[in-house]
Amino acid sequence: xxxxxxxxxxxxxxxxxxxxxxxxxxxxxxxxxxxxxxxxxxxxxxxxxxxxxxxxxxxxxxxxxxxxxxxxxxxxxxxxxxxxxxxxxxxxxxxxxxxxxxxxxxxxxxxxxxxxxxxxxxxxxxxxxxxxxxxxxxxxxxxxxxxxxxxxxxxxxxxxxxxxxxxxxxxxxxxxxxxxxxxxxxxxxxxxxxx
Numbered sequence: 001x002x003x004x005x006x007x008x009x010x011x012x013x014x015x016x017x018x019x020x021x022x023x024x025x026x027x028x029x030x031x032x033x034x035x036x037x038x039x040x041x042x043x044x045x046x047x048x049x050x051x052x053x054x055x056x057x058x059x060x061x062x063x064x065x066x067x068x069x070x071x072x073x074x075x076x077x078x079x080x081x082x083x084x085x086x087x088x089x090x091x092x093x094x095x096x097x098x099x100x101x102x103x104x105x106x107x108x109x110x111x112x113x114x115x116x117x118x119x120x121x122x123x124x125x126x127x128x129x130x131x132x133x134x135x136x137x138x139x140x141x142x143x144x145x146x147x148x149x150x151x152x153x154x155x156x157x158x159x160x161x162x163x164x165x166x167x168x169x170x171x172x173x174x175x176x177x178x179x180x181x182x183x184x185x186x187x188x189x190x191x192x193x194x195x
Contacts, residue, residue, distance in 0.1 A: 007039045009047045009057075016058040021101035025112045028055060052114050056122040059113040060129075062105045067129050069095055074136050074159070081143035082194060085159060088140075089189035090182040092163035097177045107168050144193055158192040 015036035019027040030051055034041045048054040074088040096103035105113075110126060118126070141147070141155040163185040170177050 007037055007043050011037050012039075012044055012047055012054070013058055013061050016054060017062060017101050017105055020058065020108065020113075021104040025055060025108060025114070028058060028113075030054065052117045053119070053122070055113040056115075056118045059105065059110050059115075060122060060125055062102045063110070063126070064129055065099075065102065066095055066106060067133055071132060071136055074140060081140060085140065085144065085155075085189055085193055086186045088159045089163050089185040092160070093167060093177060093181045093185045096167040096171070097181070100171060100176070103167055104171055107164070107171065146193070154192055158189040162188045162192070 012033055015033045016028045019029075019032055019036060028051070030044045030048070031041050033054065034044045037043075044054070048057065070088060070091055073091040074084055076084065076087070115123070115126070137155050137159065138152055140159070141151040144151075144155070146152075146154055166181055166185060167177065170181070
């Protein structure tokens with residue numbers, strides 16, 4: 001009977017997120033992650049073929065977690081497109097508040113996590129997630145009566161870019177998100193979308 005693994009993939013990815021939040025993706029090395037978990041260096045290689053895969057999985061788990069919650073909010077709200085838009089803008093802030101280390105990882109962007117060297121499988125997963133989000137945003141633009149490229153840009157700005165700018169400013173300053181951040185994100189989205 002095989003011995004159960006002492007260290008899980010999730011433990012290594014959690015450690016990688018912490019390392020990235022503290023020092024950027026350069027801080028995410030196989031040995032640093034192993035050390036953070038209290039595992040021998042070889043344990044990390046049982047889960048990941050090398051640093052590039054570790055970086056890819058760190059990014060993908062983080063962005064997938066964010067996207068799943070975001071899409072659930074955007075597609076929910078009782079088919080009320082205006083309410084869903086307001087709640088999606090608030091979700092960016094609320095998720096970032098609940099997961100500041102993961103939000104910091106997302107703010108670096110996939111390129112900082114060696115995206116240029118990811119395997120086709122990892123790139124495919126990233127692209128599939130992005131397609132889902134952009135398709136949902138495009139559908140939302142249509143539901144709000146915003147057509148064409150300007151409508152798509154307006155929705156992306158209101159529901160992604162502006163809330164993330166607020167998150168970026170506070171997390172990069174190390175101040176945490178203020179209590180009024182969700183309200184600001186919602187007000188910004190409303191001002192852009194409901195003229």
